[in-house]
Amino acid sequence: MAKTIDEINEKIKAGRAVVFTAEEIIDITREKGIKRTAQEVDVVTTGTFGIMCSSGAYFNVGHAKPRIKLGGGRAYLNDVPAYTGLAAADLFLGANALPDDDPRNRVHPGEFNYGGGHVIEDLVAGRDVRLVATAYGTDCYPRKHLETLINIQDMNEAVLFNVRNAYQNYNVAVNLSDKTIYTYMGVLKPKMGNINYSSAGQLSPLFNDPYYKTIGIGTRIFLGGGTGYVAWQGTQHNPGVPRTEKGVPKSGAGTLAVIGDLKQMSPRWLVGASVLGYGCSLTVGVGVPIPILNEEILQYTTVTDADIYAQVIDYADAYPQRKPDIVAEVTYAELKSGRVKIKGKDVPTASRSSYPKAVEIATILKEWIRAGKFLLTASVAPLPGAESGMAFKSLQERPIENEQEV
Amino acid sequence: MAVSKRIVLRFPKRMVDRPIIYRLVKDYDLEFNILKASITPEQEGVMVLELKGNQAEYDKGIEFLLKAGVKIQSLGQDVTRNEERCTHCGACVTICPSGAFRLDPKTRLIIFDNEKCIACGLCIPACPPHAMEVHF
Numbered sequence: 001m002a003k004t005i006d007e008i009n010e011k012i013k014a015g016r017a018v019v020f021t022a023e024e025i026i027d028i029t030r031e032k033g034i035k036r037t038a039q040e041v042d043v044v045t046t047g048t049f050g051i052m053c054s055s056g057a058y059f060n061v062g063h064a065k066p067r068i069k070l071g072g073g074r075a076y077l078n079d080v081p082a083y084t085g086l087a088a089a090d091l092f093l094g095a096n097a098l099p100d101d102d103p104r105n106r107v108h109p110g111e112f113n114y115g116g117g118h119v120i121e122d123l124v125a126g127r128d129v130r131l132v133a134t135a136y137g138t139d140c141y142p143r144k145h146l147e148t149l150i151n152i153q154d155m156n157e158a159v160l161f162n163v164r165n166a167y168q169n170y171n172v173a174v175n176l177s178d179k180t181i182y183t184y185m186g187v188l189k190p191k192m193g194n195i196n197y198s199s200a201g202q203l204s205p206l207f208n209d210p211y212y213k214t215i216g217i218g219t220r221i222f223l224g225g226g227t228g229y230v231a232w233q234g235t236q237h238n239p240g241v242p243r244t245e246k247g248v249p250k251s252g253a254g255t256l257a258v259i260g261d262l263k264q265m266s267p268r269w270l271v272g273a274s275v276l277g278y279g280c281s282l283t284v285g286v287g288v289p290i291p292i293l294n295e296e297i298l299q300y301t302t303v304t305d306a307d308i309y310a311q312v313i314d315y316a317d318a319y320p321q322r323k324p325d326i327v328a329e330v331t332y333a334e335l336k337s338g339r340v341k342i343k344g345k346d347v348p349t350a351s352r353s354s355y356p357k358a359v360e361i362a363t364i365l366k367e368w369i370r371a372g373k374f375l376l377t378a379s380v381a382p383l384p385g386a387e388s389g390m391a392f393k394s395l396q397e398r399p400i401e402n403e404q405e406v
Numbered sequence: 407m408a409v410s411k412r413i414v415l416r417f418p419k420r421m422v423d424r425p426i427i428y429r430l431v432k433d434y435d436l437e438f439n440i441l442k443a444s445i446t447p448e449q450e451g452v453m454v455l456e457l458k459g460n461q462a463e464y465d466k467g468i469e470f471l472l473k474a475g476v477k478i479q480s481l482g483q484d485v486t487r488n489e490e491r492c493t494h495c496g497a498c499v500t501i502c503p504s505g506a507f508r509l510d511p512k513t514r515l516i517i518f519d520n521e522k523c524i525a526c527g528l529c530i531p532a533c534p535p536h537a538m539e540v541h542f
Contacts, residue, residue, distance in 0.1 A: 049493065051534060111531050186497050187532050194500035271493060273534035283493060283535065338509060351496035352534075355514040 002294045005378045008042045012372055019043045019369045021362035022208045022290075022301055029302045034295050043369055043376065044301040046208045047222070047287040047361030048200040050353030051273045053184065054164035054235060055282045056094040057120050057262055060156040061131060063089055068143035073135035077119045077150075084133075088141055089156075093119060095282035108277060109182040115280025118272030120160070123152045124224070125267040158262040160224055160270070164234035166286045168206030168254040169310060172197040172335065174327055174347070177316035182277020186352055188315055192327075192345055195312065198352035201305045201332035203362055205288035206254045208301045210247040211386075212239070214290050216379025221258060222287030222365045225269035227374065228260020230288075233383045238392035247300065250309045250329070254383060258286065269361070283354075287361040289369060291376050305332035312342060322394065410458040412441070412481040412524070417451035421475055427453075434467035435459055441524040454481060454525050484525050484541050487518045491537035498529045498538065 011017040018041050020028060025044045029037045059082075061070075069088040076082065079099040082091040097116035104110050122129055128149040137144045152158050173185035173196045181188050186196045201207065209215045219230040234255025241253045269285035292298045312327040313319050327342060334340045335349045368374035384390045417426070422445055430436045436459035445451035457464065471478060494516045498507045506522040507529070509515075529538045 050495070109531075113536070187501055189500070196497075196500070271491070271535050274531070274536060275534055276531045281534075283495075336514075338511070348500045350498075350500040354493045354495040356494045359514075 003042070003291070004293065005291050005376050008291050009375045011042055012369055012375055015370070015372050017042045017369055019045060019366045021359065021366055022046045022203050022303075023359060023362065025298075025301050026202065026304055029298065034299055038292055038295040038298040041292050041298065043366075044208065044290045044292060044298070045287060045362040045365040045369070046200075046203055046205040046290065047285070047358040047363075047365065048166055048204045048353060049269070049285045049357035049361060050198055050200070050283060051184075051275065051281045052162060052165045052284040052286075053096055053281045055120075055160070055162035055284055056092060056116065057123075057158060057160045058086075058090060058092045059158050060089050061091065061150060062154065062156055064143060064146055064148075066143050067141045068133060068135050068146050069138055069141035070133050070135060073133055075131065075133040077131055078114070078122065078129045079132075080114070080116050080119050095120065096279050098280060105277060110277060112274045112276070112278070112280045115272070115274075117280050117282030120262070120282055121267050121270055121272040123158065124262060124265050124270050126152065152263055159259060160228065160262045160265060161231070161257075161259045162234075162284060163257050164236055164255045165258050165284055166205050166234070166256045166288070167199070167252055168204070168210070169249045169252050169308070170197070170199050171252065171313045171319070172310045172330060173315045173319075174312055174342070175316045176314040176327070181316050183315045183319075184275055184278045184281075185315060186350065187276060192342065192347050195335070195340060195342070195347045195349050196352055197310065197332070197335045197349065199308075199310070199332065200353055200355055200358035201308050201336065202303055203355070203358045205286060206256070207248060207303050207308060209288075209290055209297070210243070210249065210300055210303075212254060212383040213297055213300070214293065214379070215256070215288055216382040218377055218380040219288065220374070220377040221260075221289070222285065222361055222368075223258055223260040223265065224262070224285055225266030226260055226264035228258050229377075230256050230379070230383075231259040232257040236392050237384065237390060239384060239388065240386045240391050243386075244307065244309065246303065246307055248303060248308050251311050256286070256383075285357065285361050287365040289365060289374070289376055305336055308332045310335070407461040408458065409461050409464050410456060411464075412454070412456050414479045414481055414484055414525070415453045415455060415471065416477040416479070417445070417453070418475055419448060419450055422447055422449065422451045424474075426471065426474060426476065427455075429470065430457070430467050434463045434470070436463060436467050442526060481520075481523065481525055485520060485523045485527075485529075486539050486541065488537045488539055491535045492516070493535050493537070495534065498533055501528050501532045503528065
């Protein structure tokens with residue numbers, strides 16, 4: 001018997017909703033069967049906690065007296081530059097932003113101790129940050145310089161807005177060269193000395209709804225310890241990649257753009273990250289509830305690590321040179337065992353994404369729903385699926401001289 | 407009884423040009439393995455050693471070091487994990503050359519065994535949330 005989101009919400013309000021995590025649902029369904037479980041269970045919760053680089057936040061810092069027009073000027077939060085291409089008091093800060101005087105990779109590998117992700121963590125933690133800005137001055141906004149401490153509570157708006165999070169599957173990284181490399185997938189030892197992966201696998205949101213049947217624009221989610229919403233498909237959303245029989249994409253596919261009020265989030269679930277030799281970023285906690293509307297939707301949530309394949313890519317050559325070569329295909333069950341055999345070599349694995357924290361997120365979301373504190377939303381529009389024809393394009397460079405002749 | 411311990415030795419400036427370790431081998435028959443050393447003339451030196459030998463001789467050797475003015479600290483105290491910051495991602499597991507980090511297969515939490523730590527410091531910058539701290 002099919003359910004509706006409204007019916008599920010009635011049960012949540014009455015404190016009667018039956019909720020399990022995407023990990024727990026695997027054994028429950030195995031025991032009780034699809035039919036009975038689909039009748040009994042209302043919601044399955046997912047979670048992921050990993051470094052998600054395309055994250056950021058926008059702020060309205062309020063108007064100074066006399067007024068200053070930050071738009072078109074320069075602004076820094078704890079020395080990290082924020083984007084000022086918006087109006088007088090709005091700023092956008094990306095997780096990868098670095099102070100102008102950060103040495104970056106001048107001495108390789110750079111440490112990247114403090115950047116945009118760390119500013120976001122400091123703000124969420126309630127710490128004061130230094131706002132320093134210069135402007136060109138206008139008749140209505142005469143001020144040219146501003147230096148002040150500011151706290152997230154003083155701001156009109158502080159909104160986390162991540163343009164690409166929660167990747168549905170991701171590359172697994174190795175290094176086939178003969179020297180250590182420092183990548184966004186971590187430190188990779190020479191001659192395939194280690195193999196790094198970054199997905200919560202069977203708990204990851206989009207693996208549990210591979211065809212985006214319930215997750216869409218407007219879906220209410222756990223975001224950074226508070227609540228947020230799916231705003232749009234994430235950048236690089238690429239639903240048309242090859243899939244297994246069960247619909248699981250075999251390489252990076254769907255992504256989510258998410259949004260939420262930063263003021264109600266927590267530094268426990270938004271952690272500034274320093275990626276050696278690569279840059280600064282933000283570790284983000286995302287959890288998405290999946291309403292069990294019918295047996296098909298339940299079936300998708302029973303995906304296990306053994307069902308999920310990922311491509312092993314050489315980050316010394318194939319990745320930077322954008323070559324299509326794949327070293328091997330492995331399952332998340334193999335990766336999580338701690339060692340995988342590739343080309344006859346026994347390679348130790350390491351995760352970039354925290355599985356225990358993903359479990360915690362799915363569990364918190366489950367408790368919120370059980371306690372009647374978190375209602376589900378129906379999406380207002382679906383995410384583009386494979387049928388949309390949407391595909392991930394690479395940059396085709398064109399010489400600028402030719403363009404001028406046209 | 408044989409013992410094997412990992413210790414941190416701190417040499418004051420004036421001692422850096424004296425053959426201290428040589429005496430440990432020669433006079434106390436101790437076996438040593440240098441895990442890390444930073445000795446520069448005219449500056450304080452730090453050496454991380456694994457020291458093996460007979461318990462009685464080991465104790466005498468340590469007494470000799472202390473008398474000579476070397477400060478001694480057990481290694482485990484020097485590298486710690488800030489539990490508040492650790493996200494248990496696992497980035498450290500394959501970075502560590504001595505296997506001090508391991509994954510609990512059941513909880514999937516990362517266990518840090520500082521008995522195995524050789525204080526090389528490789529995990530310090532490789533930890534994305536900067537949870538590993540060294541206190542040399």
